[in-house]
Amino acid sequence: MALHKLRKLDESTAGLTVPIDDLRELGLADMDGNLLFEEQYARVRMTDDGEWEITLVDMDATTSQSAELPAD
Secondary structure, eight states: OOOOOEEEOSSSOEEEOOOHHHHHHTTSBOTTSOBSSSOOEEEEEEEETTEEEEEEEOTTSSOEEEOOOOOO
């Protein structure tokens, strides 16, 4: 299982990195590791103690696609 460090972004938020390989599998990054979309939004929701769900959101549509990042 890969470990990812939380990073403080500002006074009220923290960030977590997502491996480029996982983003490639979702079609969000190219082979060089560049993101394919200028802006990509995700909804992050705590589902249980220590468990989170990440859902990619299409801001141009009314539906969203659930994306489960692969577990190591």
